[in-house]
Amino acid sequence: MSQPLPQRYGAIAQAGHWLTLLLVIGAFALGWIMSDMKMSPTRLKLFSYHKWIGVTIFGIAVLRLLWRQWAKAPPLPPAMPAWERIGAHLSHWGLYALLLAIPLSGWLMSSAKGFQTVYLGHFPIPDLIGRDRELGKLLEDVHELLTTILLFVVGLHAAAALKHHFFNRDDVLTRMLPRWRKTGDAS
Amino acid sequence: MKLFTAVLLSLAAVSAQATPRTVDTARSDISFSVKQMGVAVEGRFKRFEAQVNFDPAKPETSSAALSVDIASIDAGSDEADSTAAERAWLDKAGFPKATFKSSSVRATGPGKYEAKGLLTIKGKPREITVPFRATDQASGATLLSGQFSIRRTDFGVGGGEWNEGDLVSNDVPVTFQLLLAPAK
Numbered sequence: 043m044s045q046p047l048p049q050r051y052g053a054i055a056q057a058g059h060w061l062t063l064l065l066v067i068g069a070f071a072l073g074w075i076m077s078d079m080k081m082s083p084t085r086l087k088l089f090s091y092h093k094w095i096g097v098t099i100f101g102i103a104v105l106r107l108l109w110r111q112w113a114k115a116p117p118l119p120p121a122m123p124a125w126e127r128i129g130a131h132l133s134h135w136g137l138y139a140l141l142l143a144i145p146l147s148g149w150l151m152s153s154a155k156g157f158q159t160v161y162l163g164h165f166p167i168p169d170l171i172g173r174d175r176e177l178g179k180l181l182e183d184v185h186e187l188l189t190t191i192l193l194f195v196v197g198l199h200a201a202a203a204l205k206h207h208f209f210n211r212d213d214v215l216t217r218m219l220p221r222w223r224k225t226g227d228a229s
Numbered sequence: 230m231k232l233f234t235a236v237l238l239s240l241a242a243v244s245a246q247a248t249p250r251t252v253d254t255a256r257s258d259i260s261f262s263v264k265q266m267g268v269a270v271e272g273r274f275k276r277f278e279a280q281v282n283f284d285p286a287k288p289e290t291s292s293a294a295l296s297v298d299i300a301s302i303d304a305g306s307d308e309a310d311s312t313a314a315e316r317a318w319l320d321k322a323g324f325p326k327a328t329f330k331s332s333s334v335r336a337t338g339p340g341k342y343e344a345k346g347l348l349t350i351k352g353k354p355r356e357i358t359v360p361f362r363a364t365d366q367a368s369g370a371t372l373l374s375g376q377f378s379i380r381r382t383d384f385g386v387g388g389g390e391w392n393e394g395d396l397v398s399n400d401v402p403v404t405f406q407l408l409l410a411p412a413k
């Protein structure tokens with residue numbers, strides 16, 4: 043168990059990370075659009091797609107956390123001050139927590155509102171809680187609040203990544219990016 | 230003489246009616262389920278009136294008339310309720326009540342019956358057949374329960390864009406439970 047820590051994120055960790063970013067953007071955009079729409083068949087479809095994306099985000103987050111036990115994350119640059127290390131760890135774990143908590147709150151909200159979540163229209167996810175109007179409203183607020191927090195933490199997180207790249211000129215950003223071929227052939 | 234027979238006959242018809250039984254609506258239930266995107270959404274009506282005459286010994290003399298208050302729909306969330314009340318769906322404003330009036334009742338087995346009658350939703354009457362069971366409760370009350378399925382498009386419920394593809398199922402199963410107070 044005394045393998046040296048890797049210097050970069052592996053392909054799977056990277057794929058999980060950037061796929062999550064795409065899915066979060068998709069879920070957020072759908073959530074935004076559908077919440078202001080008038081009821082229509084399109085809206086019901088968007089609701090379903092939003093839920094499916096949410097379930098996928100949750101699944102990927104679980105897989106990433108499991109994978110992370112195996113393929114350890116590279117250590118932070120030694121030059122980083124303690125407060126930045128703490129901040130990096132807090133925000134990474136906070137992001138994972140939100141990636142789990144937001145879909146969870148959405149799933150519970152859906153149950154409380156009487157709509158079971160059926161993944162991809164075929165795989166019913168059991169309702170953990172029964173129908174409850176007040177709880178449904180509360181969970182809706184929780185879902186929105188957590189999403190707002192996610193938006194904020196992601197902003198901070200992306201700003202930190204860019205700061206590392208352009209100010210500290212370390213490899214924090216590039217180690218989460220695929221290594222482009224030196225020949226310039228990106229295919 | 231003719232008039233006399235007519236009066237006699239109608240009197241006989243009246244006395245042949247099963248005795249009316251009070252329906253305990255608080256402990257009765259009328260619910261339905263609609264499937265959208267493969268997801269069944271349950272709903273119920275919290276207010277309805279029911280006049281039921283039921284005599285298990287002479288089922289043919291039984292009859293039922295129900296009137297359901299569309300505004301009392303509970304589809305789980307404010308949003309689902311208001312959607313259901315819109316014109317395209319149940320049109321609460323245009324047709325505040327859905328009604329059922331039986332035309333005949335017959336026994337189909339021990340404790341099993343079948344009512345035929347007219348179901349009117351959104352002003353559109355349709356002949357339906359409702360199988361139901363009657364079970365005696367310890368209190369002397371009788372529970373009538375059954376299930377039938379309607380096609381929402383028969384009643385013009387959810388037209389236009391809602392009928393494209395199979396986003397929202399056409400078949401809507403309805404279940405009901407009517408608790409009849411003990412016969413007097």
Ligand code: HEM
Pocket residue numbers: 059062063066067110115118130134135137138141196199200201203204214215216217218
């Ligand atoms: C929805 C949006 C995002 C979420 C939920 C998210 C989440 C995460 C998480 C949980 C980690 C920790 C990975 C681990 O150690 O297991 C991480 C790492 C990282 N993320 Fe993001 N991220 C998002 C968007 C972004 C964006 C937009 C950027 C770049 C501008 C970015 C750059 C990075 C980098 C560079 C790392 C590696 C940090 C290190 O080397 O320690 N992320 N991200």
